[in-house]
Amino acid sequence: MKIVYFFMLPLILLSACGQETPAPPAAVRPVSMFVIGDTAAAQTHLYSGEVRARHETVLSFRTGGKIMARQVEVGERVAAGRVLARLDPTDNRLQEEASRAQYRLAKDEMERYRELRDKGFVSQSALDAKEAAFKAAAAQAGMAVNQLAYTELRTDHTGVITAILAEVGQVVSAGQPVFHLAQTGEREVVIAIPESRLDAVKVGAPAVIEIGAAGDGSHTLNGDVREIAPVADAASRTYAARVAFKSTDASVALGMTARVWLEEAGRAQHARAYRVPLTAIFQQGEQAAVWVIEADNTISLRPVRIGAYRDEGALIVEGVEAGQRIVSAGVHKLTAGERIQPGAGGNPQ
Incomplete structure (x- = not known):
């Protein structure tokens, strides 16, 4: 019996070698996912500022x-x-006394010449000269009095x-x-607008102002852009803007830090756009594209048209729809048809 097993063992091993070993399952790449949402062409941007008085003297x-x-x-x-405050009034007081003395002298001279003119002892032109001197002395005395008053601020x-x-x-x-x-009176928030957003901010644009240190918790007020500086600051290259608001709350003090949300008109002339992270854009030469995640978690490259590039993301105006899932990072490491494991990548604020 042992001899039979001895001859059958090689046959069993040969038959086992003829069967194919199953391949291990392909690795699924984890990626960050972004869900496209509807975004109006008007965007809201956050600025930090300081509460200032409407009029500063x-x-x-x-x-x-x-x-x-x-x-x-x-x-x-x-x-x-x-x-x-007060200045040393010594010199001004001396000048005022001298001017008063000249005024009294000129007044006496004028009155004496009037009497002489009535008696016919002097000409009318001599009297006119004395009257002119009296008026000059009176004006000089008035100026001296004012100068003495100016020593008090x-x-x-x-x-x-x-x-x-x-x-x-x-x-x-x-x-x-x-x-x-x-x-005392109106208050404003002074903010700095960068060059890249200057054309999107207009005087009169509505604003929401949050003053976190006012009272208990945050204090939210409505306001609008009152003015925008026509010239950029030489150091920061930003444009100062003043956002006016009305508040009777005494806790809104000068110098407080404020956050201002401004609604800015979109620079792209489109009524609706989709904002996506800049890292989601896959550039193929001059053609931009994004990786769209299908229902079975495979990916396909979708050409898109970019309306504008901004600090917080790119505005896609053609090629995608609201609700679609796209890959938001690592787009240059993917291949078409690859199966991925989507994870939360976060939408830009």
């Missing part, structure tokens, strides 16, 4: 001199007409002192900035 003396007293501090609220508006640019003992000239005053 630089205060200065109307005459020069040495500052003898400063009566306000930064952050102090002042009422209209309040004295903020008063504010014309109610507001908050935001900066002090000169201190006691400093000699200032007429018109030299001494204080910055933020007037």
